[in-house]
Amino acid sequence: MDKILTTEGVPLYVKIREALRAEILHGNLHPGQKIPSEEELAQQYRVSRMTVRQGILELIKEGLLHRKHGVGTFVSYPHFDRDHTHLTNFFESAREQGIEASSTVLKIEISPAPEKIAQQLLLKPGESVICIRTLRFVNQTPVTVHDSYLPHRLFPEIIHEKLENVHLWDVMEKYGYRVKRAIQKLEARPASSEIAKLLDIKPGAPILYKERKILATDGTVVEFTYCYNRGDMYSLTVAMER
Amino acid sequence: MDKILTTEGVPLYVKIREALRAEILHGNLHPGQKIPSEEELAQQYRVSRMTVRQGILELIKEGLLHRKHGVGTFVSYPHFDRDHTHLTNFFESAREQGIEASSTVLKIEISPAPEKIAQQLLLKPGESVICIRTLRFVNQTPVTVHDSYLPHRLFPEIIHEKLENVHLWDVMEKYGYRVKRAIQKLEARPASSEIAKLLDIKPGAPILYKERKILATDGTVVEFTYCYNRGDMYSLTVAMER
DNA sequence: GACTTCTAGATGTATAGACGTCTATATTTT
């Protein structure tokens, strides 16, 4: 079965990588099965072993294949993706789980960006930002306080929008920015008296504290938010890969 | 400055990778700066270009370097280009940041799996598991308690291994399992008196609590761990996509 | 001055071959 790969302009190792991926996806190679050795594939596709190797190594990095020195290369078992890698919208995921969710806006104002915010949003010092403090409820119980900062330049009219019970991200889409990626830093912190009062808990009670940077599809930083989540009513599940 | 790397048993590309890492960490190469070309490094270290390339490519995968076709290879800016959103090995990432890390084993025993553990590890009820409690230190300060559960069947002799100051994942590799993926559930919780004593904090102080399931490259569940991290000394950064 | 073209330097792709190291299995020895 000598295969000749004729498409031009595509590197050979990419063709081999994709050929292997197709074999796996179509079930010709199934999970746990050993694939042909580098040498065999090299002969089959009439390329050098190093070229085959480069293709295989990329599939290993992706997690589709794995190998063991001196033994061989094998197809990995697919992992059940229970939504973990994905960024979810508070209202959407609450609705999916049949939970009642709502939100109120406690404050909204325009002011010059504090230094840290300017740095995170890639703004010039003093450029103006919209600051929005919201309180979110699950089944009428307050669970989260958000202090969000958005570049005023990108969303000039947002203060006139209805923001109650609406997700900011949906509003952003009206301005042409679709949320794509979040980078979140997580810590456990004691509740300050201010936050404790809002969340109806004791000062010092554990808070899941998040600093969150949101990027749009084009890479623009559209939001920076401090999140204070009630420790006893909030958990976050994430998947990470090596 | 022709460098001869004499240590035996270590691949050349690893030596070059570590030499470059050292240059960056010690500030001889600073963020944004262009590093010597592959050809120059090859001559400097007296190896072939492909060997240099392999070392560089690994640092790029780590996020320490980045490159542009036709231009050159550059040192990344920390906390900006550098990707700290991947699953990291405690000891490796501490070393990369120049932080002193250590760990001790408080308990190790073999017992039948509790129901929840069996479910998470995909074991039959009552199948035996290895339970390991470790305490991790950063600069001599205790920061994390781990209660890890591994299927006994997969790692029969692990209780005889040296586990102090060694990452479990490195030991697992001896048994042919390479860690690939983690699914982690995060919460903020108050410290129990037991955990508080171990971490040298007050009971009730905030803990970043994690339940962590670890999958190997072939998809096997190799570990389930409860992690108790000191809230004031531990943070986790994750990236999520829509 | 503005535009186009050329070129040096850097990374990207690809080859062929050599030898090292690891693992499972078959073989031999005890």
Place this chain on the structure above:
DNA sequence: AAAATATAGACGTCTATACATCTAGAAGTC
């Protein structure tokens, strides 16, 4: 039967070389 040993197969490391492609800046042209 059990243990030690040898071996074949597969991946891991490394070299030397060649040419392709990309980018920034230099050189030339209008």
